[in-house]
Amino acid sequence: MTHPTPLRMAIVFALLASPLAARGDVINLIAGTTFKQGQGGAVRGQVTAESPSEVAVSLGNSTINVPTDQIESIEYQGQPASLQLAITSADAGRASDAITQYQKAATEAAGKAFVVEAAKFGEASTLADLALTEPERVKEALGKLTAFIQSYSKGRHVVPARVALARLQLHTEDYKGAEANIAELAKIPPGANNAAVLKARLLLKQGDAKGAAADLDRLIAAASDEPTRQVELKMVKAEALIAASKYDEAESLVRQVIAAAAPDDVLIQSKAYNTLGDCLSAAAKPKDALLAYLHVDLLYSKDKEEHPRALRRIEQVFRKLGQLPRAEEYSQRLKQEYPNSPWAKQAQG
Numbered sequence: 001m002t003h004p005t006p007l008r009m010a011i012v013f014a015l016l017a018s019p020l021a022a023r024g025d026v027i028n029l030i031a032g033t034t035f036k037q038g039q040g041g042a043v044r045g046q047v048t049a050e051s052p053s054e055v056a057v058s059l060g061n062s063t064i065n066v067p068t069d070q071i072e073s074i075e076y077q078g079q080p081a082s083l084q085l086a087i088t089s090a091d092a093g094r095a096s097d098a099i100t101q102y103q104k105a106a107t108e109a110a111g112k113a114f115v116v117e118a119a120k121f122g123e124a125s126t127l128a129d130l131a132l133t134e135p136e137r138v139k140e141a142l143g144k145l146t147a148f149i150q151s152y153s154k155g156r157h158v159v160p161a162r163v164a165l166a167r168l169q170l171h172t173e174d175y176k177g178a179e180a181n182i183a184e185l186a187k188i189p190p191g192a193n194n195a196a197v198l199k200a201r202l203l204l205k206q207g208d209a210k211g212a213a214a215d216l217d218r219l220i221a222a223a224s225d226e227p228t229r230q231v232e233l234k235m236v237k238a239e240a241l242i243a244a245s246k247y248d249e250a251e252s253l254v255r256q257v258i259a260a261a262a263p264d265d266v267l268i269q270s271k272a273y274n275t276l277g278d279c280l281s282a283a284a285k286p287k288d289a290l291l292a293y294l295h296v297d298l299l300y301s302k303d304k305e306e307h308p309r310a311l312r313r314i315e316q317v318f319r320k321l322g323q324l325p326r327a328e329e330y331s332q333r334l335k336q337e338y339p340n341s342p343w344a345k346q347a348q349g
Contacts, residue, residue, distance in 0.1 A: 209243035270300035
């Protein structure tokens with residue numbers, strides 16, 4: 001039998017005593033966080049409680065309460081490797097793989113309540129994203145989100161779960177369900193801002209552009225120190241302005257968003273360029289609209305919600321310009337790349 005040498009033993013003890021081995025749970029804070037008690041963009045300790053508004057972290061004899069709106073992610077000590085694999089797959093756009101890994105993680109983390117909750121939320125939210133382009137998954141996604149909200153109504157993920165549910169309800173034109181869900185979201189203190197944005201989107205979907213825009217200026221002004229929320233509010237206002245045929249104002253607002261956002265921020269830029277395209281198209285500027293939509297196709301195709309929308313719009317503009325072969329090209333691309341998308345079902349050819 002081989003006995004460990006003194007050097008090898010010293011290395012083992014050093015590793016056990018290292019900060020990595022003893023770090024506990026790691027709460028990664030959002031970029032530009034206003035939370036001052038983190039070090040190096042994170043808070044390390046033991047998560048002892050989670051709620052919709054904050055996460056309690058034990059650090060020796062003290063406890064730090066970290067607001068949930070300042071949290072990017074949490075790495076739990078002892079979490080299964082399948083959880084990180086799921087996150088990596090979801091970020092890479094491999095939704096089916098991510099869902100499988102989240103399910104595996106929830107099983108492997110039995111007894112670790114916070115990890116199980118995180119895994120189940122990851123599965124439900126990924127499924128909801130998938131359902132936006134694959135209608136046959138809508139029923140399953142709605143079921144998963146509803147069940148999650150019922151099981152974890154006091155948990156850290158209930159606000160993003162209700163937001164995901166509202167997005168899916170608006171997408172499927174379940175306006176009654178969306179209205180009830182948004183009302184519940186507004187009752188949760190961290191969810192009030194999200195509820196205001198979603199309420200405006202609901203009014204837009206119902207054709208009430210004036211009602212949607214009524215409170216947006218006040219909300220935008222109130223969010224002066226929250227750049228991410230300001231962007232979302234400005235995008236909703238731009239959509240309301242387009243619906244009200246105020247194209248110059250809408251275009252100016254969307255271009256502000258594009259200029260302020262990082263060029264590699266796919267989620268903001270893809271939505272903004274598609275909205276810009278809609279604005280220019282409605283303003284009878286098809287060539288300018290085409291350039292906006294092409295930005296999404298060429299630079300932001302990773303956004304699987306906005307990309308099929310851009311392909312459909314490009315097809316429509318080419319038809320309007322009389323360039324039927326190019327229109328047919330994009331029609332076929334849309335059907336091949338997103339065969340189950342509602343946008344593909346609208347495509348001609």
